[in-house]
Amino acid sequence: MVLSTAGHEPEASVHYTFASRYVRAPLPRFKMPENSIPKEAAHQIISDELMLDGNPRLNLASFVTTWMEPECDKLIMAAINKNYVDMDEYPVTTELQNRCVNMIAHLFHAPIGDDETAVGVGTVGSSEAIMLAGLAFKRKWQNKRKAEGKPYDKPNIVTGANVQVCWEKFARYFEVELKEVKLREGFYIMDPVKAVEMVDENTICVAAILGSTLTGEFEDVKLLNELLTQKNKETGWDTPIHVDAASGGFIAPFLYPELEWDFRLPLVKSINVSGHKFGLVYAGIGWVVWRSKEDLPEELIFHINYLGADQPTFTLNFSKGSSQIIAQYYQFIRLGFEGYKDIMENCMENARVLREGLEKMGRFDIVSKEVGVPLVAFSLKDSSKHTVFEIAESMRKFGWIIPAYTMPANAEHVAVLRVVIREDFSRSLAERLISDINKVLAEVDALPSRSTTIAHVTAAKNAEGTVLKKTILETQQEITMRWRRFVERKKINGVC
The missing domain is CATH 4.10.280.50 (MYOD Basic-Helix-Loop-Helix Domain, subunit B)
Incomplete structure (x- = not known):
């Protein structure tokens, strides 16, 4: 044709x-x-x-799930044409979402009975979940301030500088000041003491991160709860906590069950978690759960009936696919607590193999901690000759996608590489990655150092500049001589 x-x-x-x-x-x-x-x-x-x-299996930058069982793939394709918002037409899908919300709420120790319904909703990732939680905090704070006859036009949220960009989006889109606790070298998560010091009467919540994107670390939510409880008692405020558990929400309950970070802490009013990260579902599903109905203002819930029966909705978007919700329910009943625990333990074991392999090279400092999300973040001991960015670029020829980045303020001088260990990252892949990093190190060592290259480039530019200046000077001199000869001729001819 x-x-x-x-x-x-x-x-x-x-x-x-x-x-x-x-x-x-x-x-x-x-x-x-x-x-x-x-x-x-x-x-x-x-x-x-x-x-x-790039090959998703070799994309070590992403936290997002890149493999599911064929049986779940079939369920996803079978539901690909279902619009979740049509709750009256697809009541079973709605029921599966409600089951997932309740399972997550119980996993996070929400204070609800076995016969009670949890308050929460499925979202398109944790970004939407955070927007919804933030809006609930803002509206509750505004309502309280209005009732007290106080100004309500300058709300703020206190976070660490290590928060994901979705928090910056929320602050900008919904006109909330973002007050960030700066980082420092060797401490790359929010300091609870400094965070509470920044809280004032306009703070709608303090956002803690369970699994920092930068290093995988868990912030100390329990200490934050204690410090904030004391400050609320002293000031008469009731500043709450939101836990961004996008990465760690499906890890901590299985690996660190005694760690108190969730609804066991009284000030934690809402939690978001990404089903498409360590919830083990393909991209496009997140969850947000509230402690109780009182923590989600009724005026933020909309009721529609033009799709059939009365349907309450609290989401930023309207239409969305049903497949990921069904896939999340599949994982919950397929794996159970035991299955999730086994997978997370395997991920942590592979992270340990990678960490030990990097330590044996003697070229890297491990920045991440052993308790947290299964990832390994590491920096060069000596970055005077080459940078982590050169290593990341060179690793691409082996198919590996490894992010290199600098830390936020005030630790911008620290640059790291980060490898996220997902379920489909096997021990053999970890060993292969170590071998390929060794090869890349040998290759970059054979190249001129960065400082030498910069010196050569600077010298070349200086030399070019000298030649250019000389040429310009000679041209200016030539023009001057020509003008003088022109003037002399005019004088001789009696023109001047």
Whole structure:
């Protein structure tokens, strides 16, 4: 089938030679094609382009689940055409979501009885969950301030500088000041003492992180609860706590059951967790759970009936797929507490193998802690010759995607690499990664050091600048001489 190429510039088109038995003319890159093409050709064209994407199994930057059992894949595909918001049409899916909310609430020790219903909702990841929790805190604070006849136009949230960007989004989108506790070298999570010092009468909540994105560490929520309880008692305030357990919420209950970070602490009013991280579901599912109905203002819940029966809804978006909710329920009943515990222990064991392998090299400092999310964050002992960014770039030729980044304020001078250990990252992959890092270190050691290269580049630029300045000076001198000769000739001819 030949497509018209009229009006398409070569750079605005995409050429597909593999599918040439179907398509012999380029397709427009940024405009919809005028004609149809066979389904086989469309499939092959897109498949060919996607080959250039990274391998999800080797993407060690992501916390997001990249493998599920085939049986769950089938359930996901069977529900791919179900819109979750149509609760009246898909009541079983709604029931499965409610079961998941209650399972999570019990896992986090919410003060509800066996015959009570937990307060929570499925979301499109933890970002939406945090937006909803933040809105609930803001509205409760505003209502209280209005009732007291006090100003309610300057709300703030206290967090550590290590929070995920979704907290910055919430603050900017919903006009809440974000007061960040700065970090320092060797301590890359929020200091509860400094956090409580920053709390004032306009603070709608303090956000603690159970599993920092930077190092995987758990913040001390119990100490935060104790300090904040004392401050509330002294001031008469009732500043609450939200726990961002996006990464650690499906780890702590199984590996550290005695750790108090959840609803066992009275000031913890809401918790979010990512089902698509260590909840073991593909991307697109998060959860937020409240301690009680009183912690979610009724005016934030909407009731609709144009899809059938009366349906309460509290989400930022409307339509969303049902597949991830069904997949989450599958994992809960398939694995149970025992299965999740086994998987998290395996992840921590593989993280230990990787950490020990890096330590044996003698080239890295391990920044992450052994208690926390199964990940390994590490920095170069000597970064004067080469940087972690060079190592991250070189690892890509082996297929590995490893993030390199600098810490937030006030620890920007510390740069690290981070490897997240997910369920599909086996011990053999950990050993292979160690081997490939060794190869890359040998290669970068053979290259000129960064300081030497910078010196050479600077010298070359200086030399170029000297030549340029000389050329400009000579040109200016030549122009001056020509002007003088011109003036002399005019004088001789009696013009001047």
